[in-house]
Amino acid sequence: MNIGFIGTGNMASAMIAGLHSSHPDWQIHGFNRSMGKLTDLQTRYGLQIAQSLEDLAARADVLVLAVKPQGYDAMLATLAPPLQARHTLVTVAVGYTIARVQSHIGTQTHIVRSMPNTPASVGAGMSALCGSAGLPEARRSDVTAVFESFGRAVWIAEGQFDVFSAIAGSSPAWVYMMIEAMADAAVQNGMPRAQAYAVISQAVLGSAQLVRDSGQHPGVLKDQVCSPGGTTIAGVAALEKAGMRNAWFEAVNATLARTKALG
Numbered sequence: 001m002n003i004g005f006i007g008t009g010n011m012a013s014a015m016i017a018g019l020h021s022s023h024p025d026w027q028i029h030g031f032n033r034s035m036g037k038l039t040d041l042q043t044r045y046g047l048q049i050a051q052s053l054e055d056l057a058a059r060a061d062v063l064v065l066a067v068k069p070q071g072y073d074a075m076l077a078t079l080a081p082p083l084q085a086r087h088t089l090v091t092v093a094v095g096y097t098i099a100r101v102q103s104h105i106g107t108q109t110h111i112v113r114s115m116p117n118t119p120a121s122v123g124a125g126m127s128a129l130c131g132s133a134g135l136p137e138a139r140r141s142d143v144t145a146v147f148e149s150f151g152r153a154v155w156i157a158e159g160q161f162d163v164f165s166a167i168a169g170s171s172p173a174w175v176y177m178m179i180e181a182m183a184d185a186a187v188q189n190g191m192p193r194a195q196a197y198a199v200i201s202q203a204v205l206g207s208a209q210l211v212r213d214s215g216q217h218p219g220v221l222k223d224q225v226c227s228p229g230g231t232t233i234a235g236v237a238a239l240e241k242a243g244m245r246n247a248w249f250e251a252v253n254a255t256l257a258r259t260k261a262l263g
């Protein structure tokens with residue numbers, strides 16, 4: 001597999017870390033505006049540095065466009081000339097539709113719209129994929145292999161992308177905030193911070209794994225922790241009083257509003 005990243009910032013770096021760890025034999029190339037990130041990725045994951053977009057397009061079959069959505073219009077205009085039939089263009093920009101990509105580069109290039117997340121760097125990513133009309137099966141399986149190399153990947157309808165981006169692309173940031181805040185409370189009550197992060201991250205990981213693997217309703221799992229008149233239900237009441245459930249609606253809906261504004 002020959003994969004080329006255009007833009008090697010936070011998201012591309014996470015994907016490259018995950019790719020390198022599971023497939024050290026794959027050829028991973030990168031092109032970035034500034035040099036520092038490229039040389040760092042070269043040192044850590046053997047990234048091969050391309051000198052230009054044209055150079056990158058000559059080296060790779062799967063091209064991942066990992067610049068900010070605001071940079072997509074200009075980047076696609078530059079990328080269109082070197083694109084060839086053998087390329088599959090993978091987009092990662094929140095809110096940027098396949099139709100909008102095609103308005104810049106035409107309909108002859110096979111496109112996969114993707115939405116990964118940064119836990120890809122430790123092989124625990126959650127990605128969505130959606131292909132342009134007529135995407136050949138071989139291209140679909142190549143891109144699936146790339147995204148499954150750093151976590152789970154699902155093909156979904158493009159209409160679901162924005163909400164997926166909120167609950168999987170953005171949600172890691174919210175979970176980190178929750179972990180940080182819970183650790184603050186543990187520190188306030190005397191636990192060393194490093195120990196609090198180790199404990200909370202394992203508790204969050206285990207809770208998520210139980211939801212995923214048991215298939216049980218999260219409310220049932222919550223009830224199993226809450227003893228009548230016990231300690232946990234006191235915490236549940238405090239979270240309800242603080243408007244925790246409504247805060248999640250607000251976060252998802254604010255994210256969707258911003259996605260629409262960017263689009």
Ligand SMILES: NC(=O)C1=CN([C@@H]2O[C@H](COP(=O)(O)OP(=O)(O)OC[C@H]3O[C@@H](n4cnc5c(N)ncnc54)[C@H](OP(=O)(O)O)[C@@H]3O)[C@@H](O)[C@H]2O)C=CC1
Pocket residue numbers: 006007008009010011012031032033034035037066067068069071075092093094115116117118169170
């Ligand atoms: N971060 C995340 O958790 C997620 C991000 N995404 C999507 O991934 C995309 C990238 O986001 P993210 O990685 O966070 O952003 P970053 O700003 O971290 O990375 C963008 C990279 O693109 C480079 N770049 C910008 N313009 C050019 C150009 N003209 N030529 C070459 N390189 C260029 C930047 O280089 P330089 O450093 O020199 O400016 C930078 O390294 C976005 O579209 C975002 O929607 C999707 C899911 C999750």
Ligand SMILES: O=C(O)[C@@H]1CCC=N1
Pocket residue numbers: 094165169170
């Ligand atoms: O914040 C952002 O715009 C990107 C998209 C999903 C996660 N990060």
